Amino acid sequence: MCGIIGIIAKGRAIDSIYPGLIALQHRGQDSAGAVTYEQTFHLKKGQGLVTTVFNPKNITRLNGNIGIGHVRYPTIGPGGVEDAQPFVLTVPYGIALAHNGNLVNYFKLKKEIIEKNLRYLNSNCDAEVILNILSIELSKQDLSRFNPDILFDALKGVYEKLIGSFAVVCIVAGKGLLVFRDKNGIKPLVYAQNNGEYAFASESVALDMLGFSDFKDVKPGEAIFIDENKKLFSKQIYEGKKATCIFEYVYFARPDSVIDGIGVYEARLRLGEELGKECLKFNIKPDVVVPVPDTARGSAQMVAEVLRVKHREGLIKNRYIHRTFIMPTQEKRIEAVRMKLNVIRSEIKNKKVLLIDDSIVRGNTSKEIIGLIRSAGAKEVYYGVYSPPLKYPCVYGIDMQTRGEFIARNKSIEEIKESIGADILIYQTVEGLINGVGIGDRGFCTACFTGNYPTELNDEFMEEIETDRIKIKRA
Ligand code: SF4
Structure with a gap:
């Protein structure tokens, strides 16, 4: 990208x-x-x-x-x-x-x-x-x-x-x-x-x-x-x-942008509303909804509105650290999470916290964040993700191009929950994603969530892309 x-x-x-x-x-x-x-x-x-x-x-x-x-x-x-x-x-x-x-x-x-x-x-x-x-x-x-x-x-x-x-x-x-x-x-x-x-x-x-x-x-x-x-x-x-890449609305684009006539911020609000409906099915009673800054802010507000609980800033981001998703190696990403985020203890301590994030790729960042929230004294930590499980490589320009890097590829939601250390894990559905972003528009690439690639893609191309990325990440 x-x-x-x-x-x-x-x-x-x-x-x-x-x-x-x-x-x-x-x-x-x-x-x-x-x-x-x-x-x-x-x-x-x-x-x-x-x-x-x-x-x-x-x-x-x-x-x-x-x-x-x-x-x-x-x-x-x-x-x-x-x-x-x-x-x-x-x-x-x-x-x-x-x-x-x-x-x-x-x-x-x-x-x-x-x-x-x-x-x-x-x-x-x-x-x-x-x-x-x-x-x-x-x-x-x-x-x-x-x-x-x-x-x-x-x-x-x-x-x-x-x-x-x-x-x-x-x-x-x-x-x-x-x-x-x-x-x-x-x-x-x-x-x-x-x-x-x-x-x-x-x-x-x-x-x-x-x-x-x-x-x-x-x-x-x-x-x-x-x-x-x-x-x-x-x-x-x-x-x-x-x-159009649906992940632009989920994560990549700035909230003040409009892509193909759809405001990114409005899309994130609707994604929060859709996720809020999913959360209701789990019958959870969080004391507070906290966004993983900055991308998840709008969605977290809407989840809180749907659940009728408080929305608070419980994680503060150091603005001078770059986005962790686009750091080239996992070690750099984890290091950057620690330098990037800190907690506001008064909003976390002794509370049941529902964290809202945009997506989970490998799960390591989510695990670090949940660890931070627990160390600040949270009673329980729920994790809500306003996009569905990422399972398939993106071959169109987002650096998640190898099948092995998705935690959701070979793990059930229960296993992911265990792996990242959450008490409850709630994902958006694919329908919720499409409805949230597009209000009925179906003209999106959703390949990393569904495996439905909009272009020709054969095994040879896929293997060449994967081999290149694996080689570079090892170098
Ligand atoms: S696979 Fe499609 S939706 Fe997913 S990040 Fe790539 S272009 Fe976007």
Whole structure:
């Protein structure tokens, strides 16, 4: 999972890209980068947070009114500096590209490109593969006179080759800004226009901060090109079945974002309401409902409302520690939980506490949190999770890609409860998840909960992805 932004502005694009990337920082903390165009590309990228990579000096040289930016969270490759995005190519046009997503057939495509001597690849990043395939498909077009249809026709070939999730922003040098979204729209991509300026981003929060409003979503399978005169061209490249990642609403996106017309905060409130109904079936009588901060706050409030018990902040988060889910190793995640969370004893001691969390992947973080609550003197600890048991790898860009890492894969709910040390464990149902997020909309990817993958996925692809992740996590 990564964050992308693309701007065609009146003034310097980087002046919007930089704050936009800060607004998207939660989507990836491994590397950051931006490229702008004015006569030539001006590129800066590196490892670390946006504020680490960019400084007043390098921002000064990123000239031009058109630009793209990226924050990275590695799901393919080890995530070294050579994998930082955007990538730049010079044939048949100068193209700079950044993407959010994960190609399921990345290893196959990479092998084909190398074996057929089509292009030299310098990274382990699937964005470089997308860029090269776009370049190869563009080279097949009649390039004697540029028009947006050349791009759209090339994209037909690109869509035929790519399997997986991709939301892409590109600069075509001297021509304009091109964006496209995979045929299922697994990854979000939103845009807005304001006074002759266009901005595209993974989440509406980035555009909100830049003063844009009236957001629209790039449709699944749609490509949009804004030329240098700020004229918009759009084409449906591929008709696919919408399958937006439901985990964006559960965990990943910021609560102040709107994805495909659904407010993330509102979705989390409804998820809490659905979980509250599940809790009623267990006939528990907690003294207090406490969210695992920050993601679970809205849901916990709704669970408390449904159960008619107090809602309190009993866990406080150190804001300067990054999200534990996206730490690369389990040891780092546990260490980060201890540094990240502390208890407010007065809200916990001698109480029956119902903790509300967004999800359980491996169970180690939940176990640590329950241990913290018990050590603060809780009488009983119940654990409510507002998503269903995670059992299946995500092959679309969230780093839970190996079958072995899910506690729910081979354990019953009773066994998970024992393993994490809860007195009672209550999960959301799949129906509750879909109803909570979508109010009846069924156009979601729910593969990590249900095993129903929206794209082609064979054993070979799955094994290649798993082998890569296992190798990297052991390194
Ligand atoms: S498998 Fe899960 S995390 Fe991955 S895209 Fe689908 S819903 Fe999102």
